[in-house]
Amino acid sequence: MEHVHDFMPHGVCISWDVPLLILHVFSDIFIALAYFSIPLGIIFFVRQKDDITFKPVYYLFAGFITACGITHLMGIITLWFPIYYIEGVFKALTAIVSVATAVYLIPRLSDMVALPDLKELISLNKQLSDENTSRREAEAELQKNRSMLSESNKMLSTILDAIPVRVFWKDRRSVFMGANRLFLADAGLSNVEELAGKTDFDMPWGDASADKFRRDDAKVINTGLPQLQIEEQFVDASGNEVWVNTNKVALLNDHEEVIGLLGTYEDISKAKQAAQELMLAKEQAEQANVAKSEFLANMSHELRTPLNGVIGSLHLLTESGLGNRQANLAKMSKNSAESLLGLLNDILDLSKIESGNLQLHLHNEDINDLLTEVAKNMAARAEEKGLELLCPGHFIPSVVAKIDRLRVKQILNNIIGNAIKFTDEGSVTLDVTVVSQKASQKTFRFSVSDTGIGISAAQQQKLFQRFSQLDSSSTRQRGGSGLGLAISRQLVELMGGRIGVNSTEGLGSTFWFEITVDTSKRVRLAHTDSQLLSSLNIIVMAELPCYRRYFDDVLTNWHVQYQVANSPHQLSQMLDLAGEQETVLILPMDFFLSADIDKLIREHPGDYQFVLLASQNQLTRLPEKVEQFDCLVLSKPVVQSELFNALLGFVPDLNITVLKERPSQNQEIHEIIDARVLLVEDNYINVVVAKGLIEMFGPTVEVAENGAEALSLLRRQSFDLVFMDCQMPVMDGYECSRQIRTDISGLINTDIPIIALTANAMRGDREKCLAAGMDDYLAKPVEAETIYQTLRKWLNKHAGTNEPMTEIPTDREEELLVFDSALYKLRLMNDKSLMEQVAVNFIDDMPKQIAQLETLIAEGDGVAIARIAHKIKGACANMAALEMGELALQIETDAKQERLTQLEESLMQLRESFDRLVTELRQSLALS
Numbered sequence: 044m045e046h047v048h049d050f051m052p053h054g055v056c057i058s059w060d061v062p063l064l065i066l067h068v069f070s071d072i073f074i075a076l077a078y079f080s081i082p083l084g085i086i087f088f089v090r091q092k093d094d095i096t097f098k099p100v101y102y103l104f105a106g107f108i109t110a111c112g113i114t115h116l117m118g119i120i121t122l123w124f125p126i127y128y129i130e131g132v133f134k135a136l137t138a139i140v141s142v143a144t145a146v147y148l149i150p151r152l153s154d155m156v157a158l159p160d161l162k163e164l165i166s167l168n169k170q171l172s173d174e175n176t177s178r179r180e181a182e183a184e185l186q187k188n189r190s191m192l193s194e195s196n197k198m199l200s201t202i203l204d205a206i207p208v209r210v211f212w213k214d215r216r217s218v219f220m221g222a223n224r225l226f227l228a229d230a231g232l233s234n235v236e237e238l239a240g241k242t243d244f245d246m247p248w249g250d251a252s253a254d255k256f257r258r259d260d261a262k263v264i265n266t267g268l269p270q271l272q273i274e275e276q277f278v279d280a281s282g283n284e285v286w287v288n289t290n291k292v293a294l295l296n297d298h299e300e301v302i303g304l305l306g307t308y309e310d311i312s313k314a315k316q317a318a319q320e321l322m323l324a325k326e327q328a329e330q331a332n333v334a335k336s337e338f339l340a341n342m343s344h345e346l347r348t349p350l351n352g353v354i355g356s357l358h359l360l361t362e363s364g365l366g367n368r369q370a371n372l373a374k375m376s377k378n379s380a381e382s383l384l385g386l387l388n389d390i391l392d393l394s395k396i397e398s399g400n401l402q403l404h405l406h407n408e409d410i411n412d413l414l415t416e417v418a419k420n421m422a423a424r425a426e427e428k429g430l431e432l433l434c435p436g437h438f439i440p441s442v443v444a445k446i447d448r449l450r451v452k453q454i455l456n457n458i459i460g461n462a463i464k465f466t467d468e469g470s471v472t473l474d475v476t477v478v479s480q481k482a483s484q485k486t487f488r489f490s491v492s493d494t495g496i497g498i499s500a501a502q503q504q505k506l507f508q509r510f511s512q513l514d515s516s517s518t519r520q521r522g523g524s525g526l527g528l529a530i531s532r533q534l535v536e537l538m539g540g541r542i543g544v545n546s547t548e549g550l551g552s553t554f555w556f557e558i559t560v561d562t563s564k565r566v567r568l569a570h571t572d573s574q575l576l577s578s579l580n581i582i583v584m585a586e587l588p589c590y591r592r593y594f595d596d597v598l599t600n601w602h603v604q605y606q607v608a609n610s611p612h613q614l615s616q617m618l619d620l621a622g623e624q625e626t627v628l629i630l631p632m633d634f635f636l637s638a639d640i641d642k643l644i645r646e647h648p649g650d651y652q653f654v655l656l657a658s659q660n661q662l663t664r665l666p667e668k669v670e671q672f673d674c675l676v677l678s679k680p681v682v683q684s685e686l687f688n689a690l691l692g693f694v695p696d697l698n699i700t701v702l703k704e705r706p707s708q709n710q711e712i713h714e715i716i717d718a719r720v721l722l723v724e725d726n727y728i729n730v731v732v733a734k735g736l737i738e739m740f741g742p743t744v745e746v747a748e749n750g751a752e753a754l755s756l757l758r759r760q761s762f763d764l765v766f767m768d769c770q771m772p773v774m775d776g777y778e779c780s781r782q783i784r785t786d787i788s789g790l791i792n793t794d795i796p797i798i799a800l801t802a803n804a805m806r807g808d809r810e811k812c813l814a815a816g817m818d819d820y821l822a823k824p825v826e827a828e829t830i831y832q833t834l835r836k837w838l839n840k841h842a843g844t845n846e847p848m849t850e851i852p853t854d855r856e857e858e859l860l861v862f863d864s865a866l867y868k869l870r871l872m873n874d875k876s877l878m879e880q881v882a883v884n885f886i887d888d889m890p891k892q893i894a895q896l897e898t899l900i901a902e903g904d905g906v907a908i909a910r911i912a913h914k915i916k917g918a919c920a921n922m923a924a925l926e927m928g929e930l931a932l933q934i935e936t937d938a939k940q941e942r943l944t945q946l947e948e949s950l951m952q953l954r955e956s957f958d959r960l961v962t963e964l965r966q967s968l969a970l971s
């Protein structure tokens with residue numbers, strides 16, 4: 044223990060200087076305070092901070108400082124009271140705590156170094172605070188959006204409640220999730236909360252319709268495809284049966300997965316009821332319409348039958364050689380009956396179109412043929428009023444179009460008829476143009492221009508309405524029913540076309556219509572072979588511009604060398620230039636008959652051939668001068684094919700038999716003349732009329748009064764054609780036709796053509812006749828032209844073959860007719876007085892020509908012989924003297940080829956043929 048006494052003695056510091064003592068005491072007190080306050084601060088700090096890392100370091104450090112503080116405190120106490128052992132113990136404790144702190148701290152130092160430094164902490168802190176700010180802003184925005192969403196939700200539900208459509212939406216299991224007010228009312232619910240968890244099975248319509256609704260839902264949910272416009276019926280909460288039109292579409296989430304469906308429906312009960320009522324009304328109207336059609340059919344039958352009798356009898360009466368006065372009266376009666384029939388037909392047509400009973404019959408038709416028919420139909424009317432009719436007014440290429448011939452003709456007849464009616468001087472011209480073309484489909488525009496009274500713009504509005512006639516005195520004077528244009532419009536519209544008019548009052552009108560049709564080219568007719576005429580030199584005299592335009596167009600298309608003179612003076616200049624060249628002169632008959640032409644020919648002697656354009660009236664009394672100049676006369680309106688054939692006759696060295704222009708035609712005519720026709724008809728007047736009309740064209744007619752009688756005749760005798768009335772006692776036409784067509788009928792010919800001849804003109808009649816085995820159908824009253832066309836169609840076994848109109852003759856062994864009376868009749872339209880007159884002129888004139896020919900043969904002048912033989916050939920063509928024509932041609936050819944030795948023999952044959960012809964003419968035409 045001695046060495047313990049080496050330490051400072053107890054209370055040694057008392058002996059120190061006061062300042063030293065104070066210095067030590069105070070600084071030790073402050074140090075001790077500091078040593079104890081620091082750990083307190085650290086512990087307080089650590090306890091406050093939850094997120095602090097390395098917490099034990101802080102505690103160890105606090106412990107270490109506390110231990111240091113205690114050691115220091117011991118040092119102070121030791122100054123006063125020596126407690127070195129206790130101090131040593133505390134130092135050791137301090138050392139342990141220090142070591143523990145170091146042991147804990149050192150391995151963690153690297154981690155602690157990695158902790159952010161202060162700067163970083165400050166920036167992180169700033170970032171944090173920025174984020175905080177933007178989070179607060181976002182929260183504010185979110186809040187704003189929430190309130191907007193809630194507002195728009197409110198608005199949406201207001202809209203959903205306001206619209207007159209029921210709206211609902213369901214989840215994938217078809218459980219209702221929401222709906223609008225109207226839907227809730229149907230479902231008998233007062234608010235949308237009551238809908239929660241419900242399906243269609245819980246609704247008033249559950250029993251009857253839920254299954255179906257569920258199936259429709261499943262379709263939408265499984266496929267994602269909408270179900271639209273489903274018309275369905277259900278019972279609502281009030282027990283009403285409601286018809287609705289429902290739409291269901293799938294509801295999709297952001298991943299395009301179906302999460303449910305949205306359905307809407309509207310109440311269509313009223314519309315449904317109206318439609319049912321309408322349907323009922325329509326059925327009733329249709330029944331009424333059928334009744335009306337039946338009434339029309341009967342009326343048509345009843346009115347047409349007697350009219351048929353009247354018109355037919357009058358036709359036969361006018362043919363029976365009446366005196367002038369009677370003929371006039373008969374003609375007037377026939378005209379009146381025909382206008383009555385026209386009016387009746389108009390009314391029937393309009394009713395048929397309006398009741399949908401009119402059907403178009405589309406066939407391939409040659410447009411040229413169709414226009415020729417219209418032109419011939421209208422010629423007399425135009426001529427009566429002194430108007431020039433050009434139908435058409437330009438060249439028409441050969442084209443076949445699929446049209447309803449009858450109906451197109453009806454429209455053309457109406458508008459050309461009107462043009463003539465409302466024009467007092469000038470011309471009426473038809474133009475046909477192709478306005479557009481797609482493959483073989485062409486849109487044709489037919490336009491008829493006149494130089495008539497015209498129509499004011501205001502009045503043009505009223506046209507095309509039925510029973511509309513413009514209220515002017517001149518319209519009233521000119522007659523008409525006011526139905527024609529209405530029917531034309533309906534027909535054009537039925538054909539899918541359009542119709543219209545351009546007109547200036549006082550200057551004239553152009554009525555036009557356009558139809559689109561299938562077409563094909565026809566290459567068989569000679570008048571399409573434009574090169575044939577190219578060797579001709581032609582001069583036309585045409586004072587009227589419409590004719591100048593016509594000839595310019597046509598002759599250019601035929602590649603002819605031509606000139607058109609518009610005055611005698613110009614013609615004279617052209618003749619000057621023509622000189623000796625063989626020239627064909629095309630002249631109006633009036634001009635040819637005037638003194639001007641005589642003067643011109645005297646002044647310009649040359650080699651002329653004449654083609655004259657005459658009115659129908661002039662044709663009946665051809666003046667001497669026409670014969671004298673061996674003119675070829677064409678009747679107006681000029682027909683393109685006729686002009687072509689006429690010009691073809693002037694082509695030198697063209698080996699064509701004009702007479703045999705269509706060998707099949709002669710054959711065809713004989714097939715008609717030699718035919719035996721069976722007419723099955725019970726009405727006496729109809730028998731007289733139809734028999735008369737058929738016999739006019741040559742066939743022999745047998746009559747049977749009913750089907751049974753017809754069958755017995757057909758068993759015993761051979762016939763070529765049957766005209767069959769439909770309604771007859773004992774056995775009607777349908778039954779009779781059915782029996783004819785059965786093999787067991789025992790008839791000679793079960794394939795015989797049967798043509799229905801009936802007053803029924805309603806839709807379906809034609810089909811009914813064809814179904815009974817008949818081949819064709821004619822509605823009464825039939826006209827001569829229709830009978831002729833039917834005979835041609837069904838008796839001509841060669842019909843439809845495409846023989847050319849011109850044919851190079853080969854060796855002909857068949858015997859030619861001396862006089863082809865049928866051909867002659869056809870040429871002169873069966874006009875008895877004209878036929879007689881032409882024949883008498885021929886018999887008078889021909890001997891002179893034969894005598895002239897004889898003299899020339901004796902003189903051996905080949906050129907002159909050929910010319911006169913050519914002239915004789917032309918005259919024979921007009922006379923249908925086939926045998927003589929052939930002989931004249933032979934002489935002409937031989938003369939041209941200088942085979943003069945044979946001419947004597949041919950001349951003798953020509954004389955003999957002429958004698959035979961005179962005998963036949965006298966017999967056939969009963970000439971004195």
Ligand code: ADP
Pocket residue numbers: 457461462463465493495496497498506507511512513518522523524525526527528529552
């Ligand atoms: P209508 O049988 O009276 O001729 P439409 O229907 O054919 O009947 O014609 C109706 C009216 O249109 C005629 O009455 C006439 O007033 C007028 N109209 C028709 N075509 C012409 C025309 N080319 N020129 C002047 N007016 C015409």
